[in-house]
Amino acid sequence: MDVLAFLVIVAVIVAIATVLSAPLRNRKVDARDARGDRLDELEARKQAKYGEIRDAEMDFKTGKLSQADHTLLDRQLRAEAMEILRAIDREG
């Protein structure tokens, strides 16, 4: 093995050790709690529910749902969305 190759490999090993051990040496990492995860999950559920409401509205406007069906469905979906918003507020 030539000297240059040896030095390159040693330098790479030192760099790897530095990069991997940095979070262990400096414990100030982003220690998010379980609440943050629940909020992320609720946010994802909220976005999915909003998507459903938008889809239902588009389905109605493009003639795939009748007025009566849409009114019923929209009311139900908005009630579900409000439940999610309440849960977000409870977490917040």
Next chain:
Amino acid sequence: MAIVGRALLILALVVAVYGIFASIFGARRNRPDWVVSGRRAVYTVAALATAAFAILEVAFLTSDFSYATVASHSSTTTPLFYRAAAAWSSQEGSLMLWLWLLSMWSSLVLFLTRKQLRIVAPYATAVLLGFAAFFGSLLVFFNTPFGVLSQPPAEGVGLNPLLRHPSMMIHPPMLYSGYTLFAVPFAFAIGALITRQVGAADWIRSTRRFALGAWFFLGIGILLGARWSYTELGWGGYWAWDPVENASLLPWLTGTAFIHSIMIQEKRGMLKIWNVSLVLATGILAILGTFLVRSGILDSIHAFGGSTLGVPFVTLIAVMIAGSIGLVVWRREALRSENRLDSLLSREAVFLANNLVLVAMAFVVFWGTFWPLIAEALTGDRRSLAAPWFDRYTVPLALVLVLLSGIGPVIAWRKATASNARRNFLAPAALAIVLGLGLAAAGVASRPLALIMFVVGAFVIVSVGQEFWRGIAVRRALTGEWPPAALVSLVARNRRRYGGYLVHVGMALLFIGVAASTAFNDRHEVSLSAGQSAKVGDYSFKYLRATSSISKSKDGSLEKITLGSVMSVSRGRKVVATLRPTRGYYPTDDPTLGPVSRYFDGNATSEVGLKAGLRRDLWAAMTPDLDALQPQIDRGDQVFGATAGKLTPMVEAQLLGVALRGLAAGYLKNPPPATFLLITSPLVTWIWLGAIVVFLGGLIAMWPGDRDAVRRRVKARYAARVAQDLGRVPRGAQTVAATGSVAPDAGS
């Protein structure tokens, strides 16, 4: 640099193993510092794999034959463009590409989710690093790309001539991007199962774009392979149900099912077991696809590997299958559906039917592909299933699939009424039936399956067109935009929906092309001498004259000798095309052959003569009769045999050039007969155009949303809420506050 490359791979393996333990330890002990260190291990593996891959690429580009893999897969006569791609024509190079792509995609997903998925991500990290460790260990212990030769040859063997095609430069990276991207949802599904988060919406939302990306890249890879087959292999087809083709199709089919059914889970909390099973099966099939190409266990024109990796791959696949089944059974309680199907007349029901058809297709393809192994195990006799067997089952399934892709877009979520369905289906169904009657009157009824495909394809195109039309009308009524602007804003507001619709149109075009070109092609294999003609359908192909050429590389050495022909194609009295099919002969390094024979007993490839059109392709491939040239070839070998050892290599190369030029000139002067495969095939171009539409739709569907716009809206909503509590509304938040409605997410 080979030793540095090898050291980088060993370090990548060590870091991957460390990262697995750091991630799991961090997750189990609730130590975010270890989790972060594990995530950094992924970035580090990506950096090391990038550096190692760069070293290998430099060796190929500079024709460094001290590397065994370069000597056996490249040469100085291989054009630079193909030298760059030659790295992944070798087994070790393709494994290197797999590791590199996996580490890059893994880094991307973990970077994007670094502030979320705190519970699932560490386990997903461990799974992704598990794959990296597996491929790293193959590269370190089984097939290193950095093996060196003690006595490097002056010239390499060269790239397999069949692979010297532009598609082949892009095809493997696309396939492998698809395979490695499918590892991402697989890993997160495993993480979600371990942590009981499988019903959660956020891991699905965070990884769905990767599943779509996998589907997109794998699809491009499959289509490029089909295009290569059509223009390079000289048999006139684009799909042969070859085991390696099938291996790439399997995860694409289950992946397509997954990206449809996951929408039902997102919206309704249903089909959790089905979805997680699909994503796990897709991940396993992606590994199986890699294994099939590289193991050589099934006979295939595309398989370029030996069988040295059989045991490690089978072990990995067994672990993945057993682990997946075990986890699904273990977490079956958490996988219960939150809702039930409201109606059979709903988009959910259509998606479910589409899933069943796709999985049935995957099962047929799997069974047909592995039948030789199954038959051998049962009877001791290895028997393959040919294209007609696959067609018998996949054609009816494809018809149902295309039909469903037209029904889905015009039916509502949750529950559609019969009157709405009638209203939405009337125009598409009526137009498709009118088209079908017209085509039947024109004689297409002689191929009933093709006729049905044309009808259902037309139904899809009209039903999706109707959806766009109505959507544009809604936008115009709301905003007063002119139609093109309304179309753009319609698609921009719901890229996933309208991108998906465009994919359906593309698939309909593609299947129409497949049906037409399969059912109505005319082909004729015939031996022609210069001046003779052959009739194929309504067209007359005339062999006008022979052509020949010798290709040299930049350093002056001979790359190949090409013998070809010029053909005119006429319909009635009108000449409609001039085709130039050729056959290229590349030398072999077999020392038992004479210097001239080496060019004709080595690898040969066809360059087809092709006139592609929207209505019909005219296609020709030729194989010259080498028996007529044999006396000249033998004479050349004898001359070189008599002077063996008396000439310097340079003089011998010059004389060989003279001999081959003489042979090529003789071929021009007195061309022997050649065997021609002549094909006229309708609507083949629709396949490639359909594919472009499919991938355009896929690109629209997975294009990232405007996160800044969402953030701005969220900020404005909070500002409005604060203002409301304080009794006044700030100017910037007035609109949001006034609407009182849920703010749409442009990118969803």
